[in-house]
Amino acid sequence: MVNKNVFPFVGMVMVVMSQSGGMVINKAAMSDGMNKYVMLLYSYVISTFLLLPFPILHYFSRSDERTTTLTFSSLWSFFLLGLIGCSGQILSYVGIELSSPTLASAMLNLIPAFTFLLALIFRMEEACWRDLRTQAKVLGTAVSIGGAFVVIFFKGPAILNNTQSTTLSLQFSQQVNWILGGFFCACDSFLGALWYIYQTSIATKCPELMVMVFFQSLFSTLECALFALFAVRDAEAWLLKLHTGWLAMLYQGIGANVIRFILLTWCVRRAGPLFCSMFKPVGIIFTVFMGAIFLGDHFYLGSLVGAVIIVAGFYVVMWGKAAQEDKIDIHYLESASCNNNVPLLQKNTA
Template identity: 65%
Template sequence: MARWVNGRGNLLPFLGMVLVMLAQSGSMVVIKVAMSDGINKYVMVVYSLALSTILLLPFALFLHRSERPPLTFSALCCFFLLAIFGSSGQIMAYVGIDLSSATLASAMLNLIPAFTFILALIFRMEEVHWRHSSSQAKVLGTLISIGGAFVVILYKGPPIFKTHWSNSSNKLQFSQQINWILGGIFCVGDSIVCSLWYIYQASVAHKFPAVTVIVFFQLLFSTIQCAVFALIAVPDPTEWELKFDIGLIGILYQAIAATLIRYILCTWCVLKAGPLFCSMFKPVSIIFTVFMAAIFLGDDLSLGSLIGAVIIVIGFYAVLWGKSIEENKIVKGVENLESSCHNVPLLQNRT
């Protein structure tokens, strides 16, 4: 694995995706806290996207101007479609977190590797050779990670760590089964849309390799799309008023860390390492979220969460091992090809 991470130039994408998952896990907790404080989820989406767009504008205008390909109508259409995936996924994620919990929303993201793997097979971006141990590891690792996520949801177990400051207001307010189910459905929808985003993002990034421009137009179009939806869903002007409270802190965090930095890092990592590599980091986010929820939301850390996290890590590294085997085979194949080319004489004697 070390050879795969270092030798193939994937160390920076590896570290980048870890930071992406940290930002996303923090986002789950911040969203839950902000919405519990009273801010409307749709308003929060619009304000955070708008602020991210404004902050990114100078970078999109002046960064790598000479190296950027021409901005065509076709490229703008691609960015608009990416924005549809991004904005619809964000709205579904916010609704899912509002109805359920940060931990459940993070756990449902572990469905993304399975959806991405299936889509990558359909679009011939990945191959499965059932007799090869690398393909078996990728498939089994994905299933194990998903299984670990459901362990976290379905088996709580006795608490192994309690937060003494937690109170009833921080406990689950959505004990109704229907809210839990609906929240899970919306989070699954977010996972499906995110998988589509990963696949399409890889295609767009190779055609238009200017990360800041791609992210800027995604955020711009997402802001417009979400604003139209939010103005219809939230017609009350008082809901749009900003106050100096946890809601404003949530918007700032969402705009800077969870949207701007995460989008740029994720887009760059998809360009450098591919969609499946990036999607496989989703299981790591639930580990971060469980501990953040215990610290900042007062949620007890239970035995089920710990067991599920361990299972997720096992599946996660099984997939990485499978990918490393494939990378090593590619390296050996290229080295053998280059060696055979060097050994062929320029002039061959013919009899």
């Protein structure tokens, strides 16, 4: 009998590989002269058109029970979600252009730490400071943020492809770009955590999942278009040329935005968010090797040390979260067993 987590395991490996591949392809397209804002806008346009059938099928469905009327409140929520997501993507593209996909992949592991901090601020997370679980999450958050500073400020010698011979001024310029890129990627992770928090808070008033995804993509497209029109004044930058920019746009629009999200949503529903979040550090491995093979990127000692620290903090946070969930489940079972009207073993109606 096949283990129930085999397919989610394969699915999450594909999700991580697609995200890492997207970073590497985007970096290659930027190096080939493709404007990052134009590339992001075109990828959003592709995603929006691919998602367009879902709201059409939803609102022309014969089942009135599943049809949810869109209100101004829900549209405003989608607008804000799109704005947060679009802003994070822009920061991510800038960070990748200034630094490397490896650094961007390492910064993604800050999302659980930022999510925990935001959950505390918005009172979505319980904080019992004497409890070992809370202490573990706080410690893991601090360790992850500390690891991020190591990645950003301690570049160190190159471990892979250590054949560079640059001048002192060029090395200083590269170091400044590396630091700025790290901060942009860290800001992207913060917005990613904010996106998770806000999405959770509005989950009760959102319609069907794919309809929500479509409107977020639509608003992201409009918001990115307004930003790109002000940021890109060169008319030639908007012309579609036959180079890696085409591949990056198609890959990002179809693979990274649509297929990856659908696959990730299925894995979360099948195996739970904790199982899926454990795959984030795997992305660093894929990004390092893909960047070295296809881009000739250097892998620096600071990235290795900082990534190890971030991953260690990440798993400490996940342990504290898992232990807290186990405590809640045990408390529920004990309460249920004490209630004669609630059987301990519920019948599965799924």
